[in-house]
Amino acid sequence: MPTDRAAESRESQRSLPSPSDVFLIASMLGGDAAALSKLMDRYDRLVRYTVFRASTDRCLQDPEWLDSMSSATWEGFVRTMRRDPNNRPRSLRAYLARIARNQVVSALRGMRSGGEGLEIDADDDKVVITSELEEPIETLSRLEFLEALRACLSELSPEDRTLATQLEAITERRWKDAAAALGLAESTLRSRWQSILERLRGCVRQKTGGESFAPGDFAGDR
Numbered sequence: 549m550p551t552d553r554a555a556e557s558r559e560s561q562r563s564l565p566s567p568s569d570v571f572l573i574a575s576m577l578g579g580d581a582a583a584l585s586k587l588m589d590r591y592d593r594l595v596r597y598t599v600f601r602a603s604t605d606r607c608l609q610d611p612e613w614l615d616s617m618s619s620a621t622w623e624g625f626v627r628t629m630r631r632d633p634n635n636r637p638r639s640l641r642a643y644l645a646r647i648a649r650n651q652v653v654s655a656l657r658g659m660r661s662g663g664e665g666l667e668i669d670a671d672d673d674k675v676v677i678t679s680e681l682e683e684p685i686e687t688l689s690r691l692e693f694l695e696a697l698r699a700c701l702s703e704l705s706p707e708d709r710t711l712a713t714q715l716e717a718i719t720e721r722r723w724k725d726a727a728a729a730l731g732l733a734e735s736t737l738r739s740r741w742q743s744i745l746e747r748l749r750g751c752v753r754q755k756t757g758g759e760s761f762a763p764g765d766f767a768g769d770r
Contacts (some may be wrong), residue, residue: 566754569640576626577633590645597620598648603656617655621648626743664726694754700751 566576567586575583600607607614626645628728629636637643701712711730727734 549689553702565568570575573629573636577629584626587640591641592618592622594641595644598645599652602649602652606656608709617648617651618649620655624683630741693752696755697748700748703751704744704747708747711740712744712748740745 566595567583567589569590570713572583572587576587595618596614599614599621603617625644628647701709710748723734723738727737730737732740
């Protein structure tokens with residue numbers, strides 16, 4: 549039946565891996581408007597949250613401020629990528645948040661000085677960002693990571709998922725003690741743990757659009 553085929557098509561699309569940020573940026577630079585829309589779907593929440601945290605009072609005073617700063621952020625991102633297409637950001641999340649903060653700082657400075665402009669070049673390193681404004685990136689990055697990790701853990705086999713829940717036993721004891729506590733040979737525990745980490749890395753990288761782990765790498769590695 550048509551409805552069955554449509555459902556199968558939707559399920560097939562959901563199972564396809566999400567395109568990476570690098571792929572979407574390249575597609576955007578090649579003229580694919582849909583690629584920019586996908587990037588915005590992926591990161592506009594971060595952009596808006598960063599703008600709101602950096603200028604809460606202004607957002608509350610002016611209903612159009614958040615939209616204006618968010619639009620300026622994306623325009624700055626596209627302009628910078630087109631100007632130097634070979635210079636891709638290592639972390640698009642951090643890069644967009646930096647542009648958003650710079651847009652806000654520039655706009656507020658312009659208002660204080662009576663200027664008209666609301667834009668600042670995305671590569672301007674002279675703007676000083678306080679530690680408070682760094683919080684949105686860390687908060688959303690960690691939330692995104694935890695959500696992805698939870699989903700990835702659910703995709704492990706029951707045996708590997710049980711082993712993954714024994715992180716404390718593995719990280720707080722020597723391998724020999726942890727293996728004895730878990731009823732495994734030490735070599736088996738090391739091999740299985742490494743295999744689990746590799747699968748979780750790949751899974752989280754896919755679900756977060758290419759950014760596998762927050763700064764410091766996965767806690768289990770240590």
